[in-house]
Amino acid sequence: MIEQRWGLFHRWGPYVLLAFGLLMAVATGDVVGMDRGDWYLAGTLVAAGLALQLGWGALAPARPEPTPASVVYYLLRWAIAFVLTWLNPFFAFYAVVGYFGAERLLPPRLVKPGLLLTAVTMSGSQSGGLPPDGELGWVVFGGLFAVNVALLMVFAHLAAQEEQRALDAAATILELERTNNALQQAMDENAALHAQLLVQAREAGVADERRRLAAEIHDTIAQGLTGIIAQLQVVANAGDEGLAREHLGRAADLARHSLGEARRSVHNLSPTALEHDALPEALKKTVTEWSERTGVRAEFTVTGTAEPLHEEIEATLLRIVQEALSNASRHAAATRLGVTLSYMDGEVALDVRDDGCGFDPLALVRRSGSGGFGLDGMRARAERVAGSFTVESEPGHGTALSARVPLVRHG
Known part of the structure; x- marks a missing residue:
């Protein structure tokens, strides 16, 4: 939103300021002492400024970067504003556009010289016009120029701090996005590992139950069946009916015990209690x-x-x-x-x-x-x-x- 507003200013601001400066010049021309020749020159420069602005608006990209063409545009605009301000100090309303967009139009090494040129024009306007009148006029011009330069330094420092804060904020946001992405990825991996762990637990549980059931059969049911067979063999070879009945009873007890163990093994294999x-x-x-x-x-x-x-x-x-x-x-x-x-x-x-x-x-x-x-x-x-x-x-x-x-x- 802020960039859009500044874009509108850079596109239409020079027209508005040039028009306002022209109106003020017309209203104060007699006071300033502009003659017919001055007005001819001023009209020519205003027309040149409009043509320059129209040409740049048609040729410049939406987000211009410093190029040789942008440097030429900035210097021509400054020169037109300087001469117009020389003719009438109120044209400084147009000259002030030199303070805005210098970073967009000039390479870094020319930004400060470009701002100083604009400060010369503005100081001349504030001191009563160019050239300064007499020694006192030059003193006033020098003082105003020093004030303008000081203000430029202060605002440049504040702008640099604001830009650094914006860069730091952007870096912080980017780092947070990376951290959040890494955290989300870790959470997804943990969820996948957890699901895999449960699947492996089920598979391991099945294998464990098979081993447990085999051990149960060997330790209980198989031993019980072995005992039953041994008791029946004794019955088959026994001639005493009482002895045979006793061993048959033992065989029946072993059979009931083995049946109970079998049921317990099946119950443990599938926890029906749940x-x-x-x-x-x-x-x-x-x-x-x-x-x-x-x-x-x-x-x-x-x-x-x-x-x-x-x-x-x-x-x-x-x-x-x-x-x-x-x-x-x-x-x-x-x-x-x-x-x-x-x-x-x-x-x-x-x-x-x-x-x-x-x-x-x-x-x-x-x-x-x-x-x-x-x-x-x-x-x-x-x-x-x-x-x-x-x-x-x-x-x-x-x-x-x-x-x-x-x-x-x-x-």
Whole structure:
């Protein structure tokens, strides 16, 4: 908007100022003492100024840069204004255009000389006309010229500061745009990485469940079937009916136990507990059912504001709790157990503590080469969703398991 206004001034301002100077000259010609010859010369110069302005307006580009043609235009305009001001000081209204646009028309090395030429014309007009009259006239002219030059220096300094501030502001805006673009790009990359992480977590979860199911079949169902076969072989070779009935009973118990293990394995493979309940309700039911089944006093607590989590996050936490409860029932010999689910800023924490026999985690690693008791599986589950898993235990002082996962909301 400002550039448009200045463009209008540079295009039409010289016409307006020349016309106003001519009107003032006509009104004061007798006072100044202009004779017929002066008016002929003034008319010729006014016509030359109009022709010069029309020619430059037709040939000059919309945003002129300093060129030899623009230098010639500036000097001719100054010369016309100087002679007109010599004839009548009121033509200085036209001469003042030399202060504006010098940077657009003159190369940097000629800007100051061009402004000084205009200052000479303006000082002559302000001192009463050119040439100055007598010694006092020259003193007044010199003083006014010094004042004009000082004002030029002040305004030039202020203009330079304003231009520098504009350049700094433009550089700051450009840097902010670059920073915003980089930030947006980083956010897009993080979103893509997050989506990729969840996809990889699902794929890893499928592979992990396959390995878990294979281990479950080997450790429970396959062993149960082996025991059943052994019991039936004893029955086939037994001649005592009582002994055969006893082994048949053992075989039936093993079959029921194996069936229960098979159902548990299928249940863990697909967490149906989350189909109809949110994570806190599913964990509460799981802990309650485990307590009723094992006779161990168990409590479940939720802290923070519960909110729906991504399906992979909820499945991971549920499976960690199921594995922790299974470990506690098989190895801890605990009398009390507590499960705490904590919703925090950007993170969800799951803590499982019992007062069981405990163990030495370092000794367990040295003996088995891994965490054992399903600890590696729980740690792997947490790490696959960019979480962490820690174990604190000591023989005779119980065990504390803690999982930390990102708070990734549903959807």
